[in-house]
Amino acid sequence: MFYREAGQFKSSYVADQELFPVKQDRLGIFLIIGFSFIVIPLIANDYWLQAILIPFLIFSLAALGLNLLTGYAGQLSLGTGGFMAVGAYSCYKLVTVFPETNVILLILLSGFISAGVGLIFGIPSLRIKGFYLAVATLAAQFFFEWLFGRVKWFYNYNDSGAIEVQVRKVFDIAVTGPVATTQARYMVVLCIVTVLALIAVNIVRGRIGRAWMAIRDMDIAAELIGIRPLTTKLIAFAISSYYAGVAGALYVFTYLGSAEVEVFDINISFEILFMIIIGGLGSISGAFFGAAFIVLIPILITNLPLILGIPINTATVEHFNFMILGALIVLFLIFEPHGLAKIWSILREKLRVWPFPY
Amino acid sequence: MSAENNTGDVLLSVDHISLAFGGVKALTDINFEIRKKEIFAIIGPNGAGKTSMLNVINGFYHPQDGEIHFKGLHRKQMRPHEAAVQGIARTFQNVALFKGMSTLNNIMAGRNLKMKANLFWQALYYGPARKEEMENRKFVEDIIDFLEIQAIRRTPVGKLPYGLQKRVELGRALAMEPELLLLDEPMAGMNIEEKQDMCRFILDINEQYGTTIVLIEHDMGVVMDLSERLIVLDYGRKIAEGNPDEIRGNQAVIDAYLGVAHTN
Numbered sequence: 001m002f003y004r005e006a007g008q009f010k011s012s013y014v015a016d017q018e019l020f021p022v023k024q025d026r027l028g029i030f031l032i033i034g035f036s037f038i039v040i041p042l043i044a045n046d047y048w049l050q051a052i053l054i055p056f057l058i059f060s061l062a063a064l065g066l067n068l069l070t071g072y073a074g075q076l077s078l079g080t081g082g083f084m085a086v087g088a089y090s091c092y093k094l095v096t097v098f099p100e101t102n103v104i105l106l107i108l109l110s111g112f113i114s115a116g117v118g119l120i121f122g123i124p125s126l127r128i129k130g131f132y133l134a135v136a137t138l139a140a141q142f143f144f145e146w147l148f149g150r151v152k153w154f155y156n157y158n159d160s161g162a163i164e165v166q167v168r169k170v171f172d173i174a175v176t177g178p179v180a181t182t183q184a185r186y187m188v189v190l191c192i193v194t195v196l197a198l199i200a201v202n203i204v205r206g207r208i209g210r211a212w213m214a215i216r217d218m219d220i221a222a223e224l225i226g227i228r229p230l231t232t233k234l235i236a237f238a239i240s241s242y243y244a245g246v247a248g249a250l251y252v253f254t255y256l257g258s259a260e261v262e263v264f265d266i267n268i269s270f271e272i273l274f275m276i277i278i279g280g281l282g283s284i285s286g287a288f289f290g291a292a293f294i295v296l297i298p299i300l301i302t303n304l305p306l307i308l309g310i311p312i313n314t315a316t317v318e319h320f321n322f323m324i325l326g327a328l329i330v331l332f333l334i335f336e337p338h339g340l341a342k343i344w345s346i347l348r349e350k351l352r353v354w355p356f357p358y
Numbered sequence: 359m360s361a362e363n364n365t366g367d368v369l370l371s372v373d374h375i376s377l378a379f380g381g382v383k384a385l386t387d388i389n390f391e392i393r394k395k396e397i398f399a400i401i402g403p404n405g406a407g408k409t410s411m412l413n414v415i416n417g418f419y420h421p422q423d424g425e426i427h428f429k430g431l432h433r434k435q436m437r438p439h440e441a442a443v444q445g446i447a448r449t450f451q452n453v454a455l456f457k458g459m460s461t462l463n464n465i466m467a468g469r470n471l472k473m474k475a476n477l478f479w480q481a482l483y484y485g486p487a488r489k490e491e492m493e494n495r496k497f498v499e500d501i502i503d504f505l506e507i508q509a510i511r512r513t514p515v516g517k518l519p520y521g522l523q524k525r526v527e528l529g530r531a532l533a534m535e536p537e538l539l540l541l542d543e544p545m546a547g548m549n550i551e552e553k554q555d556m557c558r559f560i561l562d563i564n565e566q567y568g569t570t571i572v573l574i575e576h577d578m579g580v581v582m583d584l585s586e587r588l589i590v591l592d593y594g595r596k597i598a599e600g601n602p603d604e605i606r607g608n609q610a611v612i613d614a615y616l617g618v619a620h621t622n
Contacts, residue, residue, distance in 0.1 A: 013495045014488075202483035206491060207473040210459070214467045217456035224416060225534060226442030226471040235477070282458065 005352070019201060036190060041183045049182040050255075056295045057189045058250050063275040063287035064200055065243025070273070071281035072204055073236035074216025075125050076133055079118075079140035080244050080272045085264035086144055087114040087245025088252040089154050092163045096156060103168035103176055104188060107249040114245020115238040122237025126230045141269055148261040164258040176253045185254040192250065196243060201284050203239065212236055213282070278332050280341025289340035297325055368427075369394045369570050370415065370538060375424035377410055377594075384410040385421065386594045392538070392572060397564055399573045399585035401605075403614055406591040408574045409451060412540045415572070416448050417441040429537075443471060447536030451543045451574075453523045457516035461526050464515055465501055468533030469494040501529045505559060521552040528559060532567075539563065540572045545580060553580065560584060582606065590614065 008023055010016040020026040044053065066080050091110035095103060121140040125133055148154050155163050167177030174180040175188045203209055211232045214222035223229055252259045271294060279290020301321045305312045336343055350357070370392040377385040385407045392398045400408045413419040415426065417436040426433045428444060447468075456464050473494060475487035483491075502508055505525050510518060515526055524544060531539055544560070545553045557580060563569050575581045581588065582602040590598040590605060592614040598605055605611055 013492045013499075017491060017495065019483075199481040202481055203477075206480040206483060206487055207470060207475065208477065208480055210463055210467045211470055213459050213463070214456045214470075217458050218454050220418075220438075221450065221454035221456070222467075223438040224418070224442060224448050225468050225530065226439045227467075228439050 017205075019205075033194065037187075041186060044186075046182045049186045052296065052299060054182070054186055054189055054255050056291055057186075057193045058247050058255055059272065059275060059295055060288045060291040061193050061196060061250065062244050062247035062272050063279065063291050064197060064284065065240045065247065066272050067276045067279075067281065067283070067287045068200060068204070068212070068243065069236050069240035071276055071283065071286070072209060072216065073212035073233060073240075075122070075233055075236060076130060077137040077237075077240070078134045078266070078269045078273065079121060079137035081264040081266060081269040082140040082142075082144035083114050083118055083241040083244035084248025084251060084268065085148055085261060086117050086241075087111055087248035088259065088264070089148050089163065089261075090114065090245070091249035091253060092156075092165075093154065095166070095168065102170055103253065104170055104192070107192070107246060107253060110249045111242040111246040114248070115242040118237045118241020118244070119234055121241075122234050125233045125237065138266075141266055145261055145265060148264075160260075162258050162260045163252060165253050178257060180254075189250055189254050192246065196246065197284065197288075200243070204284065208232075208235060216282075274329060276339075278329060278339055280339030283339070283341035285344065286339050286341035289344065293328075293340065294325075297328065301325070367394050368392070369429065371427045372411075372415075373425045373427070375411075375414060375421045375426070377407075377414060377419055377421045383594050384419075385414070385591075388424070388591075388594075388596050390589050390596065390599060392570060393587075395564070395568050395570055396586045397560070397571045397573060397584050399575065399581045399588035400591060401575070401578075401581055401588055402591035402597075405593075406614075407594040408591055409542055410594075411591065412448065412542055412572070412574065415441075415538075416446050416540060442534065445535075445537035446540065447531035447534040447538070448540040449524070449527045449531050449542060449544060451546065453520070453527055455515045455523055455527055455530070458514060460512050460514055461507060461518070461529075462498065462502070462511045464526055465498045465529045465533045466494060468530040469498060471534065472497075498529075498533060501532050504532075504562070505529050506555075521548050524548070524552075524556070525559075528556075532563065532569075535567075536569060538570045538572065542574050543576065544573070545575055545577055553577065557584060 005022045005024075008021075010021065015021070020029060040049075040053065062080060062084060065083075066077060069075050069077050087110050090113040091107055094101075094106045094110055098106065117140070121137060124136045128136060149161070152158075155161060158164070165176050167174050167179050169175065170188075173184050175184050204212070211222070211227045214225070214227055215229060215232050219229060222232075248264065251263070256263065275290030275294050276287060277290070278293050279288065280286025298321050301324055302314075302317055305317060332339070368391045372388055372390050375385055375388045376383070388407075388411065400411060402408055410419060414421050417438045417440060420435050428446070456467060459467070473490050475485075475490050479485045479487035502511060505528065507522065507525055507529065510522060510526075515523055518526065528541075528544065541560070545556050548556065560571060560573070561584065564571055573581065573585060575584075582605075585602060587599070587601055588605055589596055590608070590611045592610075597610045597614055598608045600608070
């Protein structure tokens with residue numbers, strides 16, 4: 001009733017190829033962006049920003065990167081944690097070398113280093129596919145965990161073996177380090193995630209995105225219409241690793257504050273893979289849905305007994321957490337293998353014809 | 359253009375091509391020439407090597423022996439995408455569409471080689487990237503009109519019936535603006551109406567765009583009506599070449615199809 005595109009005629013291809021051709025969608029997305037930029041920083045408290053929104057956004061970004069590679073280009077990767085670590089550590093080194101440079105710029109630059117590394121680890125993808133490729137990317141994961149743990153140069157010969165983020169200011173506002181307010185850090189993350197998400201949408205609806213999906217769906221036919229498999233896959237690896245690298249840099253610089261290489265272990269790679277499977281492979285919004293699911297559900301499960309006033313000790317809740325989350329993932333894979341994004345699009349279809357579904 | 363005035367130049371010549379997979383000889387000493395703007399058919403019983411021949415032409419298989427000249431140039435061993443760059447497009451016997459993409463995107467993917475905007479502009483979806491997207495969209499819409507598939511523009515091709523999928527695949531090949539179009543059994547599994555449509559499209563493509571077409575088809579009525587010249591393969595060898603009337607009366611062809619004991 002409210003969600004109809006009837007009467008919204010397109011008279012040019014420009015109008016038809018718009019990002020959100022339906023007026024209601026456009027309005028909705030503007031509302032969401034406006035809400036997260038203006039209302040949330042004003043009303044949300046530190047707990048919400050620090051424990052929920054910042055990690056949600058950072059994981060969304062990492063999931064988005066993996067979704068470009070796995071969901072769109074069809075190249076399964078388990079190296080996300082490794083590429084995030086590359087982003088985080090190169091950002092740390094960049095900040096050490098250029099202390100005066102704008103830290104946001106350095107975060108974005110460190111993504112390029114991660115992209116270069118991703119490019120190298122993407123080379124085997126020409127020859128190997130599917131699970132075998134996943135194992136090959138696993139090499140990236142273990143190699144970087146080892147490298148950043150062992151080579152002291154990467155953490156500036158700290159005794160603790162951890163990288164610690166110093167205070168860095170942008171326009172006289174501290175955005176990283178212990179004195180930065182959660183609001184400032186939230187805004188930095190939000191800006192970067194919004195811009196990168198927009199870029200991702202643009203890439204997947206253009207030539208490169210079609211080439212990726214062509215390689216994913218039928219690589220032989222793709223080659224016969226003139227798509228170069230190696231170049232296309234390598235672009236996917238590079239861009240995906242860029243996103244992972246930026247996410248990794250943000251994870252340390254705006255969320256954790258200090259980190260050892262263990263935060264980028266294999267678990268984080270799997271977690272991000274689960275996010276895109278639950279959110280929906282090959283969908284930009286799916287990355288956000290998936291990240292929200294994986295980040296929010298444990299928090300919800302932990303807090304639910306407190307809110308309801310059920311006396312239960314925290315260790316038990318922790319066990320329940322694993323069980324319920326695991327069960328939910330299994331149920332999802334059974335009932336909606338295409339993920340939350342698919343559920344959303346089904347709902348939208350239903351809404352479109354409601355209340356006369358015939 | 360009528361069938362008579364196509365004594366054009368040679369577009370593709372195949373000289374003494376032999377292809378073997380280990381001990382299995384798929385093609386043995388094949389020679390033929392395809393002339394510009396003709397509809398050329400390759401027929402033969404199952405397993406005769408027709409599809410292998412197409413795979414050799416578009417660079418998917420590399421023959422052990424023999425040479426191919428395309429547009430007068432000798433072709434070295436090439437990858438399929440290089441054949442695509444040179445202007446050879448292809449449809450498959452079993453539909454090879456990008457199932458997760460819409461009809462529009464499938465055909466747009468066929469325009470891949472014509473699009474040049476770099477990553478920077480594509481990331482912004484602005485300037486050259488947007489302009490070329492719109493130009494190519496217009497081209498693709500012309501193909502959609504031509505093939506009468508306007509209604510399924512936004513449908514994921516995995517959900518389309520078989521006949522329409524074949525049509526979309528033809529559209530994707532056309533989007534490449536090929537000089538040589540290889541059609542591998544475009545009418546397999548179709549009913550009579552769909553076959554008629556497909557025949558009409560093939561003739562129209564040949565006439566309107568001047569595309570040279572190589573056709574593999576088992577429906578003899580279709581082959582004899584559409585093609586101007588054809589060759590017959592059997593067990594990897596060429597057993598006959600000529601226009602439909604010559605082939606129809608050829609004893610070797612009749613033997614191959616009816617199954618006379620082979621003497622080689």
